[in-house]
Amino acid sequence: MNNFIVISDGRPLAEVERRLAKYLPGLDVRLFAFSQHQAILRGTLLRALEIEYPSIPLLQLLAVCGVADLKPIGDEASATILAARDAIDLPARTGVxxxxxxxxxxxxxxxxxxxxxxxxxxxxxxxxxxxxxxxxxxxxxxxxxxxxxxxxxxxxxxxxxxxxxxxxxxxxxxxxxxxxxxxxxxxxxxxxxxxxxxxxxxxxxxxxxxxxxxxxxxxxxxxxxxxxxxxxxxxxxxxxxxxxxxxxxxxxxxxxxxxxxxxxxxxxxxxxxxxxxxxxxxxxxxxxxxxxxxxxxxxxxxxxxxxxxxxxxxxxxxxxxxxxxxxxxxxxxxxxxxxxxxxxxxxxxxxxxxxxxxxxxxxxxxxxxxxxxxxxxxxxxxxxxxxxxxxxxxxxxxxxxxxxxxxxxxxxxxxxxxxxxxxxxxxxxxxxxxxxxxx
Structure with missing residues (x-):
């Protein structure tokens, strides 16, 4: 799968991004939110984590970053979700x-x-x-x-x-x-x-x-x-x-x-x-x-x-x-x-x-x-x-x-x-x- 739905463990998605950035310095690790605690994560970032940390189980590493659940999603479904999202439902991107x-x-x-x-x-x-x-x-x-x-x-x-x-x-x-x-x-x-x-x-x-x-x-x-x-x-x-x-x-x-x-x-x-x-x-x-x-x-x-x-x-x-x-x-x-x-x-x-x-x-x-x-x-x-x-x-x-x-x-x-x-x-x-x- 090219994309995944990530659901945070209650922490803000911005905090999940900050922790991902710590483990993947030099990469753009932004998530594409469609609700306060759900977002699309590109599969390329998961692959980068697997390459950089081959000895740590991926789900364990994501849990440290604040991810409670990870679900694969098809390209068409993810594009539809992102196209239809309403700004009123999204967390503010503080600092941008x-x-x-x-x-x-x-x-x-x-x-x-x-x-x-x-x-x-x-x-x-x-x-x-x-x-x-x-x-x-x-x-x-x-x-x-x-x-x-x-x-x-x-x-x-x-x-x-x-x-x-x-x-x-x-x-x-x-x-x-x-x-x-x-x-x-x-x-x-x-x-x-x-x-x-x-x-x-x-x-x-x-x-x-x-x-x-x-x-x-x-x-x-x-x-x-x-x-x-x-x-x-x-x-x-x-x-x-x-x-x-x-x-x-x-x-x-x-x-x-x-x-x-x-x-x-x-x-x-x-x-x-x-x-x-x-x-x-x-x-x-x-x-x-x-x-x-x-x-x-x-x-x-x-x-x-x-x-x-x-x-x-x-x-x-x-x-x-x-x-x-x-x-x-x-x-x-x-x-x-x-x-x-x-x-x-x-x-x-x-x-x-x-x-x-x-x-x-x-x-x-x-x-x-x-x-x-x-x-x-x-x-x-x-x-x-x-x-x-x-x-x-x-x-x-x-x-x-x-x-x-x-x-x-x-x-x-x-x-x-x-x-x-x-x-x-x-x-x-x-x-x-x-x-x-x-x-």
Missing amino acids: AAATRAARAAVGLDWHLVQVRVPQAWQLLGGPDAIAWNGTKVGHIDTGYTGHPAFGFPATWLDTANAETFFPASDNADATPIAELGAGLDNGIGVSAGHGTKIGGTICGHDDSASGGPFFGVAPKVPVVEVRITDIVLINHAQREFEQAVTHLLAQGVGVINVSLGVFLGTMRRELRRAVNAAYDAGVIMVCAAGNHVNSVVGPASLVRTVAVAGVTRDDTPWSGSSFGPEVDFSAPAADLRRASVRGTSSFSYGFGGDGTSYATAMTTGAAALWLTHRAAELDAAYPQRWQRIEAFRALARATARVPAVWQPGSFGTGVLDVAALLDADLPAASDLAQAEAA
Whole structure:
């Protein structure tokens, strides 16, 4: 089993984490709570305990850490539990917000931007308030957007005129239909309501008046075309709509598409594969989340024509919730991020504690937008075939990734995204690039 349910012996789950950290120093040992005393524990951590302490029975060691019971659980069941959990039932993660605020106060920017050297990249383009995007446009397929101030509303830079909704019909004929707002708008209903706002803000946000200090996405104010295809991050049911979304975005001339969604433990249908091929042939970089809470990389990130991103923590350790495997190109921050938040469709805030490879993907999409803008004058001359610009981006992002002292190159890619080094690196020769096989 990849995952296990742990039930504490009455001690807070935070105390269980602290004790696990004592026995597994250097690893991210966080638990994914779904009640005050129950959580999902990744099987990789149990394996690490067995390797480090082969002479101590595993259950005995866990008991010392405060675990009263341990039950294996399938990937699908654990993902369902975590997707459906209600924040009101969860124990507070004490210290996370304070540590994130302190890290921000020390340098004046959120830690995840500093960790991947976004400020240095901005300076190559005139600074975060002065970037001339000159035709660079991002496509974002997700749960849609809201009027969050991270997007500058009412004078937003989102391309609302071309935002779209392609929402799948319900398979349940007896279900009461829920009205869609259309035009890419999130109606605030569903398991992952607000996800598109959180991820979109991480891509393009800019709010000097944000609570807690100015808020920036990696690519501040880059034009984004939002497309709503789902109200949950699992899109097994929305692969036809995924193709519709990609077709629409290609018609809008986007240079990069963010996919912080995944096909979970299911078959990637021909519609999704066609969409990936169409984007690749058009020279549009498709950045995809490796996945959360399962070991194997989910689709479409598992397809070689996409750029697959896994997650790390503020300490550069692999985030325990991240999927991993040889399909991953590199990693980026995916735990305890500050992000734009929304309740319903109109209660806006900036929250701490954003987790998931969705955020690592959004940061990479922002980096791709910066790179496309910085190298715009060179790309057409350097790469006569459109797919070559995708492989050039992949090659440079992988080659310039920062390698932490302790790393897993076969699982989490070549290292941690370094946006400044990516923008500063010379373009590879077209002859050095190989076309990826069709999806």
